[in-house]
Amino acid sequence: MKSLYIHIPFCNRICTYCDFTKVLIKNQPVDEYIDALIMELESLEHKNFETIYVGGGTPTALSPKQLERLLSFIAERFTVSTEYTFEANPDEVTTEKLDLLKNYGVNRVSLGVQSFNDEILKVLNRSHNFDDIFKSINHLEKIGLTNYSMDLMYNLPGETMNDIETSLKYVEQLKPKHISWYSLIIEPHTVFYNQIKKGALKIADDNVEAEKYERVMEGLGELGYPQYEISNFATSEFESAHNKTYWLNEHYYGTGAGAHGYVGNQRYYNIKPVPHYIKSMNENNTVVKETISLTEVEQIEEEMFLGLRMTEGVLKERFKDRYGMSIDEYYKDELNYLKDKKWIRDDGINVSLTEGGRMVGNEVFMSFLKST
Ligand code: SF4
Structure with missing residues (x-):
């Protein structure tokens, strides 16, 4: 961690x-x-x-x-x-x-x-x-x-x-x-x-x-x-x-009222507001949290949304190491569509947003949704 x-x-x-x-x-x-x-x-x-x-x-x-x-x-x-x-x-x-x-x-x-x-x-x-x-x-x-x-x-x-x-x-x-x-x-x-x-x-x-x-x-x-x-x-x-x-879609602990964390394949959300958080700790010696388990498809989507926020974008090698498949195959149609629109740059190492893509970020992010 x-x-x-x-x-x-x-x-x-x-x-x-x-x-x-x-x-x-x-x-x-x-x-x-x-x-x-x-x-x-x-x-x-x-x-x-x-x-x-x-x-x-x-x-x-x-x-x-x-x-x-x-x-x-x-x-x-x-x-x-x-x-x-x-x-x-x-x-x-x-x-x-x-x-x-x-x-x-x-x-x-x-x-x-x-x-x-x-x-x-x-x-x-x-x-x-x-x-x-x-x-x-x-x-x-x-x-x-x-x-x-x-x-x-x-x-x-x-x-x-x-x-x-x-x-x-x-x-x-x-x-x-x-x-x-x-x-x-x-x-x-x-x-x-x-x-x-x-x-x-x-x-x-x-x-x-x-x-x-x-x-x-x-x-x-x-x-x-x-x-x-x-x-x-x-x-x-x-x-x-x-x-x-x-x-980079890496794991972290989040502590305190309403804080969120990401551990294993689970995102969790601590109880809030303040009095509920204090009560939870005092009565149970642990924090009550809502936990959401992510499927692999959802983890990949998050990898794309979060990674594309960075100028360097999503590193193809890291994608392959994490998910055991190439981003080019997994998102073949989506990447072709976004490259045609000139919203995505692909230099063979990273996939990243172009200037134009940054202006329509949400639309680009939506293209990578497969789970809904
Ligand atoms: S209310 Fe508090 S947490 Fe919210 S923006 Fe203002 S200073 Fe920050």
């Missing part, structure tokens, strides 16, 4: 677009949650990982005492050889918290910047503002945690092409090691979703979104950030090793 994900489902504010498993931290049983989480972590068979990723929610919403408890447990119990990431919000990375992260071996931070426009940050209900972004990056650099990912979003309400240019300008100035730049997706059960339903909010159409995405790819390319996944950009030494576990 290469990777471990740990979920901290607490936030100091709830963002208007967010559909993750999270809850406002105020009055929550945070200490009991950490007890339960430690119990689940103790039950894992593996102790040595290449990557550990602590995400949320917002892990930096924990108090220094709570953070230290979690960090010291992780340090005593596990080893991590390559990449140990903590997600953080710019207004929450105090020197005290950063010292703790650094001292307990965290070597990468994923910083939720989202936008450099204060008006847009307000519409998103983010807890930070423009100044916080610079302060937090200053703190990170001072303490020597210079391997950070700047997490941005585009296609946000009220956003213009100028905002994209401004973000590119700050990327050039701040030089983060890694950039994730995701398009806003309107998910059910979010404030944005309800506002759109009531006609109180409008989102730009697909053409504008495509124009912004093209500018993001082009601008980051000009600044020396190769695109290694649909929404992720970095030189090869700073690509996210943890996230590549997902895209």
Whole structure:
């Protein structure tokens, strides 16, 4: 087992677009949650990982005492050889918290910047503002945690092409090691979703979104950030090793309320919300989870969806090693169709999306479905 994900489902504010498993931290049983989480972590068979990723929610919403408890447990119990990431919000990375992260071996931070426009940050209900972004990056650099990912979003309400240019300008100035730049997706059960339903909010159409995405790819390319996944950009030494576990369709543990994992041929989904998770651990000493066994056909489909997200695409040799057959035979008709459309590139070693294919990613992914 290469990777471990740990979920901290607490936030100091709830963002208007967010559909993750999270809850406002105020009055929550945070200490009991950490007890339960430690119990689940103790039950894992593996102790040595290449990557550990602590995400949320917002892990930096924990108090220094709570953070230290979690960090010291992780340090005593596990080893991590390559990449140990903590997600953080710019207004929450105090020197005290950063010292703790650094001292307990965290070597990468994923910083939720989202936008450099204060008006847009307000519409998103983010807890930070423009100044916080610079302060937090200053703190990170001072303490020597210079391997950070700047997490941005585009296609946000009220956003213009100028905002994209401004973000590119700050990327050039701040030089983060890694950039994730995701398009806003309107998910059910979010404030944005309800506002759109009531006609109180409008989102730009697909053409504008495509124009912004093209500018993001082009601008980051000009600044020396190769695109290694649909929404992720970095030189090869700073690509996210943890996230590549997902895209390479490899196994990982997911721990905490609502977290998911992939072990053997099973994907599992831990119980949520927080009180159910704590109860499950306290009463049964184990976490209640929904488990889905994947057939080989489904595993292959996932291999394609996930692998094609990466610029390098799906390695033919790896496909053959895993499934005992060649991708060219298994997907003969589909690959011919997609090559005719110029949505897929096949260099004999990898099968990957072309620029055009990236713009119609979902349509390409659907072509590989055989199980439905
Ligand atoms: S901080 Fe992150 S997890 Fe929390 S509400 Fe905002 S987007 Fe969701």
